[in-house]
Amino acid sequence: MKNYDALALFSGGLDSILAVKVVQKQGLDVLGLHFVSPFFGHPDKVAHWQELYSIPVKIVDVAEEYLRILQEGPKFGWGKVLNPCVDCKIFMLKKAKELLSHYGAKFIISGEVLGQRPMSQRRDALYLIRREADVKDVLLRPLCAKHLDPTPMEESGLVERDKLLGISGRGRKEQLRLAREFGLREIPTPAGGCLLTDKESAKRYLPLLQRVKGAEASDFYLANVGRQYWAGNYWLSIGRDKNDNQQLLRLAKDSDYIFKLKDFPGPIALGRSAGKRESGEEERQGEDWPEEVILSAASLVCGFSPKARRSKRKVVVEIRKDKEKRAVLVLPEDGSSMDWQEPRWEKG
Numbered sequence: 001m002k003n004y005d006a007l008a009l010f011s012g013g014l015d016s017i018l019a020v021k022v023v024q025k026q027g028l029d030v031l032g033l034h035f036v037s038p039f040f041g042h043p044d045k046v047a048h049w050q051e052l053y054s055i056p057v058k059i060v061d062v063a064e065e066y067l068r069i070l071q072e073g074p075k076f077g078w079g080k081v082l083n084p085c086v087d088c089k090i091f092m093l094k095k096a097k098e099l100l101s102h103y104g105a106k107f108i109i110s111g112e113v114l115g116q117r118p119m120s121q122r123r124d125a126l127y128l129i130r131r132e133a134d135v136k137d138v139l140l141r142p143l144c145a146k147h148l149d150p151t152p153m154e155e156s157g158l159v160e161r162d163k164l165l166g167i168s169g170r171g172r173k174e175q176l177r178l179a180r181e182f183g184l185r186e187i188p189t190p191a192g193g194c195l196l197t198d199k200e201s202a203k204r205y206l207p208l209l210q211r212v213k214g215a216e217a218s219d220f221y222l223a224n225v226g227r228q229y230w231a232g233n234y235w236l237s238i239g240r241d242k243n244d245n246q247q248l249l250r251l252a253k254d255s256d257y258i259f260k261l262k263d264f265p266g267p268i269a270l271g272r273s274a275g276k277r278e279s280g281e282e283e284r285q286g287e288d289w290p291e292e293v294i295l296s297a298a299s300l301v302c303g304f305s306p307k308a309r310r311s312k313r314k315v316v317v318e319i320r321k322d323k324e325k326r327a328v329l330v331l332p333e334d335g336s337s338m339d340w341q342e343p344r345w346e347k348g
């Protein structure tokens with residue numbers, strides 16, 4: 001396996017690209033680590049980035065480990081939405097440190113800019129993150145290094161401090177100038193890309209965090225897809241378009257319910273049991289739904305087919321679970337007995 005001088009936290013954002021470029025320019029070999037979870041990461045873009053920016057990138061799936069921060073609650077608090085940025089940075093740096101010896105690398109690069117983000121890039125936060133991640137001796141922040149104390153990498157001459165930068169603040173002017181200087185053919189837009197900072201996405205995770213003990217990464221990936229409905233412990237995801245429908249089929253487990261209209265065009269829906277019963281007794285994932293819940297869910301799914309609604313008659317919905325198929329006859333939106341609710345944003 002090829003050894004590297006440094007491992008970089010590589011989100012694919014402009015700052016992460018520039019941080020690598022600054023160090024590459026000193027003749028050092030850098031491997032980007034692209035962390036992937038239901039909330040961030042674009043593994044589909046990695047090949048493109050490697051080619052475009054001449055940066056080798058390794059995908060690191062951290063989904064299950066990352067969930068613990070959300071499920072246990074972050075030690076250093078939430079940001080404006082469901083983003084635990086300080087804990088998140090600490091987590092990523094710890095992961096990178098674990099991988100150093102694997103790649104024969106001596107230090108870690110992070111593209112933080114002093115004062116760019118209120119929560120995680122204030123001076124005190126930068127020092128706190130470095131201390132909590134236990135990376136004091138191995139962390140280099142090339143974009144704002146000149147605002148910080150020299151690191152062992154600079155003191156030993158492994159990295160030339162004079163060639164590091166002193167960027168600070170929220171503007172992007174200096175980064176855009178650098179991007180031109182490095183001849184970057186594509187400049188990523190500043191949009192965060194982390195779903196935990198977006199209320200519309202984050203509200204989908206709340207039922208899983210508030211009601212479901214031990215929800216898994218696969219549950220959070222499912223929460224990202226389609227329209228979401230919950231009735232107690234019963235969870236229904238309904239596709240909004242072809243792409244959603246394909247994703248639902250891809251994410252389905254044998255124990256899930258798959259709903260599909262037989263004679264009309266309409267969405268695919270995936271039903272999953274999750275959470276606890278009202279009595280507090282643990283509900284097994286994959287447990288059979290009572291018939292009234294199945295009929296109510298089928299009726300709700302039909303309601304999203306305009307042609308089925310206009311037919312004003314009962315329609316056939318095919319249902320698959322545990323590789324067995326059956327069909328039920330329901331009226332679209334027939335005033336179901338269940339109170340299916342879309343998650344609302346109410347962080348508490």
Ligand code: SF4
Nearest residue numbers: 040083084085088194
């Ligand atoms: S925005 Fe998301 S990925 Fe970025 S530090 Fe915050 S929680 Fe982590």
